Amino acid sequence: MPTLSRRGFLASLAAAVPLAVVVRRAHAAAAQHLESDDATLIALAEVVLPSKALGKAGVASAANAFRDWGAGYHEGAELVHGYGTSTLRSTGPTPLTRWTKQLDDLDAAAQTAHGKRFRDVSAADRTTLVRAALQGQRVDRMPSVVDASHVALAMLAHFYESSAAADLCYEARIGKNQCRPLSASKAKPLPLLKLSER
Amino acid sequence: MTRRAIESDVCIIGSGISAAMIADRLARTTSASIVVVEAGDETVPLTARAAARDRTLRYGENPWGKDHLDGYEIEGPLQSRSMQVGGLAMHWGGVTPRFSPEDFKQRSLFGVGTDWPISYEDLDPFYQEAEEIMGVSGEQGPPDLDPRSKRFPMPPIPLTYNLELLKAWAAKAGIAMWSQPSAKNSTPYRGRAQCCRNDTCSPICPIGAKYSPDFTWSALRRSNSVRLIPRTLVRRLVLATSAKQISHAVAVDRDRPNDPVEFHAKQFVVTAGYTWSSHLLLLSAQDGAPTGVANSSGVVGKYLTGHRNVQGYVELPLRLYPGMNEQHSLVTKQFMRIKSGSRYIRHDLRVWESSVGKTPRLIDTAGSLMLGDAILDDWRERTRTGTARVRAYYDVIPDRSSELTLDVSKKNAWGDPLPKLAFRDAPESVELRGPTEDSIKALFDDMARAGGGKVLRTSVDNFQDHPAGGCRMGNDPATSVVDAWGRTHDHANLFVAGAPTSVSGSCANATLTFCALALRSAHEIERGLPKRGAR
Numbered sequence: 001m002p003t004l005s006r007r008g009f010l011a012s013l014a015a016a017v018p019l020a021v022v023v024r025r026a027h028a029a030a031a032q033h034l035e036s037d038d039a040t041l042i043a044l045a046e047v048v049l050p051s052k053a054l055g056k057a058g059v060a061s062a063a064n065a066f067r068d069w070g071a072g073y074h075e076g077a078e079l080v081h082g083y084g085t086s087t088l089r090s091t092g093p094t095p096l097t098r099w100t101k102q103l104d105d106l107d108a109a110a111q112t113a114h115g116k117r118f119r120d121v122s123a124a125d126r127t128t129l130v131r132a133a134l135q136g137q138r139v140d141r142m143p144s145v146v147d148a149s150h151v152a153l154a155m156l157a158h159f160y161e162s163s164a165a166a167d168l169c170y171e172a173r174i175g176k177n178q179c180r181p182l183s184a185s186k187a188k189p190l191p192l193l194k195l196s197e198r
Numbered sequence: 199m200t201r202r203a204i205e206s207d208v209c210i211i212g213s214g215i216s217a218a219m220i221a222d223r224l225a226r227t228t229s230a231s232i233v234v235v236e237a238g239d240e241t242v243p244l245t246a247r248a249a250a251r252d253r254t255l256r257y258g259e260n261p262w263g264k265d266h267l268d269g270y271e272i273e274g275p276l277q278s279r280s281m282q283v284g285g286l287a288m289h290w291g292g293v294t295p296r297f298s299p300e301d302f303k304q305r306s307l308f309g310v311g312t313d314w315p316i317s318y319e320d321l322d323p324f325y326q327e328a329e330e331i332m333g334v335s336g337e338q339g340p341p342d343l344d345p346r347s348k349r350f351p352m353p354p355i356p357l358t359y360n361l362e363l364l365k366a367w368a369a370k371a372g373i374a375m376w377s378q379p380s381a382k383n384s385t386p387y388r389g390r391a392q393c394c395r396n397d398t399c400s401p402i403c404p405i406g407a408k409y410s411p412d413f414t415w416s417a418l419r420r421s422n423s424v425r426l427i428p429r430t431l432v433r434r435l436v437l438a439t440s441a442k443q444i445s446h447a448v449a450v451d452r453d454r455p456n457d458p459v460e461f462h463a464k465q466f467v468v469t470a471g472y473t474w475s476s477h478l479l480l481l482s483a484q485d486g487a488p489t490g491v492a493n494s495s496g497v498v499g500k501y502l503t504g505h506r507n508v509q510g511y512v513e514l515p516l517r518l519y520p521g522m523n524e525q526h527s528l529v530t531k532q533f534m535r536i537k538s539g540s541r542y543i544r545h546d547l548r549v550w551e552s553s554v555g556k557t558p559r560l561i562d563t564a565g566s567l568m569l570g571d572a573i574l575d576d577w578r579e580r581t582r583t584g585t586a587r588v589r590a591y592y593d594v595i596p597d598r599s600s601e602l603t604l605d606v607s608k609k610n611a612w613g614d615p616l617p618k619l620a621f622r623d624a625p626e627s628v629e630l631r632g633p634t635e636d637s638i639k640a641l642f643d644d645m646a647r648a649g650g651g652k653v654l655r656t657s658v659d660n661f662q663d664h665p666a667g668g669c670r671m672g673n674d675p676a677t678s679v680v681d682a683w684g685r686t687h688d689h690a691n692l693f694v695a696g697a698p699t700s701v702s703g704s705c706a707n708a709t710l711t712f713c714a715l716a717l718r719s720a721h722e723i724e725r726g727l728p729k730r731g732a733r
Contacts, residue, residue: 050574069256077253078260080401081289084661086276088266091257127569139560139567146257153560156573160558166521169558169577176521177255179394179405182384185358189519 030096031071040103041067041155043119047126048152049159053168055195066158069145070096092146099151106133167192200457206233206425207727209447209463211432211478212470213238214285215709216696216716218411220467222331223720225423228727232424234415235449235461237431237474238265238281241288241412248404251396261402262288267431269611274619276473277665283428284411285471287709291400291525292381292408294334294710295546296325298534299345301704304595308542310626311595314701315673315682321714322347324721328713329379332409333387336379343531352384355393358522360551364586365528367514368549371648375528375549381409381710395523429453433614434482435466435692441486444692450612465723467693468669469716472502475698476602476668477617479679492669492686492694497679499602501670502621503703504662505591508545508638511554514651518584520553533590533641534705543634545590546706547641552587555654556580585654588645590638591705594662595627602668621662664708666700684719695719 034041038060045051045063054062073096079089103118109129110118118126130152137149145161148154159165163176172189207230210217221232242250242263250261265282278286299318304311326348329336336350354377357365361377368375382393382403393407406413418424429452438445447461468475476499482491490498528549536544558577562568568576605618623631639656646653672678675687680699686692696712699719704711 048569050571052571053574072253073257074259077257078264079258080254080260081266081279083278083663084275086270086272086279088271088279091259130569131567134567142558142560152569156560160573160577163521165558165574169574169581170519171578172519174519174521176524177397179396182356182393182395185395185523186356186362188359189522 026097027073027075027094030094030100031067033100034067034070034096037103038063038067039119040107040117043126044103044106044130044152045155047123047130048156050168053195055198058195058198062159062162062164063155065162066155069158070094070099073146095146095148095154099154102133102151106130109133201460202451202457203446203460203462204233204427205462206231207463208232208465208467208723209461210234210467210469211447212236212285212468212474213283213411213415213426213428214469214471214696215287215290215411216471216712217285217467217469218414219328219331219713219716220469220695220720220723221418221424222414223327223717224724224727225418225421227730228724229730230724230727233461233463234424234426235430235432235447236283236426236428237267237452238283238428239263240428241265241283244406244412247402247406251398251402251404254402255398267610270616272608272616272618273605274617275621275661275665276619277471283415283426288410288412289401290410290709291707292403293527293707294329294332294336294379294381295529295531295706296344296346296379296714297321297704297706297708297711298343298531300535301702304593304702308536310542310630311593311624311702312670312672315671315678316718318345320682321711321718324714324717325710327717328710329381331414332381332713333383333390334379334381334710335384335393337377339376339529339531340374343535350379352387355380355382355384355523355526357528358526358551360518360520360522360584361526361528361549363516363518363584364549364551367516367586367649368528368530368645371645373530373532373547373645375530375547378527378529378548380526383407397521397524399525430459431612432461432478433612434484435468435478435491436482437484437486437491437689442688442690444491444689455612463691465691465693465726467695467719467723468698469695472665472668472697473602473617473619475694477604479669479694480602480604480617481614487688492679492688492692494688495676495679497598497670497677499668500598500600501596501667501701502600502602502619502662502665503594503596503667503700504621504665505594505703505705505708506662507589507591507659508635508642508656509587509589509659510639510642510656511552511654512586512588512642512646512649512651513555513654514584514586514646514649516584516649517582518551518586520551520556520584522551524551526550531706541633542593542630543637544705545592545634545638547588547590550587550589552585554585554587556583556585583651588642590641591663591707592634592638593627593705594621594703595624595630596667596702597622597624597627600624600667621665662703664703666697666703666708666712669694669698670701671699672701683722684715685722693719693723
């Protein structure tokens with residue numbers, strides 16, 4: 001049986017079932033694809049995330065956390081109420097289908113340029129491919145994960161809003177948004193462990 | 199259609215923080231039967247809040263489930279759509295300063311606004327009682343600026359390493375600051391956990407270290423001290439034949455909308471916040487109260503009040519570590535006391551750690567896209583210095599036309615007009631606005647200079663925070679809705695309590711004051727009820 005590409009699979013779904021069901025299935029299918037192909041996501045993480053500071057395990061962990069974020073996304077969920085308005089807002093369409101298509105596009109570009117899949121080309125070539133993919137994208141500020149126009153930017157946004165990223169930046173064990181002893185807040189945060197000790 | 203009638207000694211309409219204070223007090227001191235009616239759903243239990251918070255952090259989802267009624271998109275600046283057991287204080291920040299003594303005497307002392315019929319000293323014991331019910335951690339400020347007759351229930355939330363540095367910076371600018379009093383546990387308190395700096399106090403504390411009214415409701419329900427009925431919207435208060443008394447309240451059970459519910463009680467207490475309290479009174483227009491219940495003065499819905507703020511971010515040559523306890527702040531009341539004879543420019547001042555201007559970016563100074571370690575390196579370089587967030591709430595004196603009215607063009611599912619809100623400054627407040635905002639911005643500049651830093655940006659929030667009023671208290675029935683205890687001038691057995699009764703909004707977070715006002719009402723209400731143990 002021929003293998004169906006991510007894009008082809010989604011297109012076949014769209015032809016067969018009602019829109020709401022398509023959306024749910026498309027999200028699930030995209031999550032499944034990311035789950036089954038973590039090498040591409042990690043290959044992307046290696047060139048967009050701070051791989052020297054994170055180390056190999058740290059990069060893989062960040063890529064997996066990003067994948068899990070995507071899998072856990074719920075469309076149409078009510079967002080935190082704003083103050084000063086009676087307007088309610090909800091989460092938008094799943095970004096996963098967009099991300100999987102963009103990963104496909106990176107693969108296609110790698111095939112065209114190097115005759116290999118994205119995950120199999122060198123880091124320098126992957127960086128060039130990502131830069132090319134981001135040409136024309138809005139990069140004047142770090143976007144929110146869900147609003148990022150490209151999977152590479154979404155991955156960056158996801159990592160840099162994490163507590164781990166803040167600790168890495170400040171090279172200190174701040175532990176933002178984590179349960180920490182109240183009394184310990186008086187002292188300067190302890191230094192971050194070296195990569196070899198983490 | 200089946201008509202149901204529920205009887206009690208006291209019927210409390212609304213289950214927010216003011217309602218919780220009143221029910222707590224009445225359950226402790228009387229043997230009255232208490233029914234509490236709430237339009238919204240039950241709230242999310244404490245055991246489910248860690249998971250809810252996780253989704254809020256990851257996806258921005260509302261952690262409080264379906265905490266609103268559909269079809270309530272109203273015109274004007276509604277504080278929040280939340281409507282649930284516990285009210286808006288389910289997601290408050292837990293910040294609990296008291297008003298200042300001069301807040302209650304604006305006209306006498308400064309020639310602006312309206313004096314309250316009560317003084318700070320009158321309210322002091324009720325502030326204390328509210329602080330003890332909630333559990334407030336606080337640091338005594340300078341006693342002349344921050345008077346109190348008893349100690350805080352708990353020691354202050356400790357200042358973080360960051361806030362200690364920022365406190366020293368403020369001192370250089372001649373400003374003495376201290377730890378913001380908060381309804382967050384600095385020690386375990388009445389069965390609730392000590393704060394552990396999860397730092398999501400608003401919108402949700404996952405461990406119950408921040409007080410929210412559901413804790414009071416849970417305790418009162420466990421002891422069968424109250425009957426709390428959710429998903430039931432009170433639509434009208436019906437007068438007794440004499441019109442001096444309320445006979446009953448008519449409500450709709452959202453699960454059985456075709457079966458009207460009547461609540462009959464000796465005392466009715468409307469504690470539905472600044473919007474829904476006035477709304478209910480206006481909706482209740484009938485023979486004997488043609489412009490609404492308790493509205494012979496025509497003041498119901500008028501004099502909505504609150505405070506605006508000026509906010510700024512100051513870059514300082516300090517190595518700060520944002521995220522240590524970002525929602526906790528320093529505070530001073532130094533600028534809430536103005537010199538005699540000087541212009542009425544009055545505000546609070548708070549200082550927080552911040553990451554503004556210090557967040558990671560994608561393009562470098564030359565405009566080139568960064569990837570990989572370059573982003574982290576750039577971020578590290580830019581965080582060698584720190585940012586302080588500074589904010590001052592300032593007094594807004596409400597106009598009579600700062601009001602809630604019924605919007606006949608928009609109706610809820612039961613055909614009742616929705617409210618429409620419009621906040622308007624009194625003419626004297628309009629005149630003061632520019633000089634006040636300029637003065638605050640100049641203060642931020644002075645502070646930045648004192649620390650060798652610079653103001654990154656400032657902004658003015660036009661929204662009036664901690665909105666209140668609509669049923670203002672006063673001694674004169676011609677110009678106020680309730681008396682100094684919250685009893686309506688028109689109906690002997692009807693109280694309005696908490697936020698709606700405020701005369702003015704001060705320039706500090708107001709929830710604790712709403713609670714103190716509600717407790718003061720409770721002391722008056724209990725005088726007409728059987729004492730505990732008497733039945």
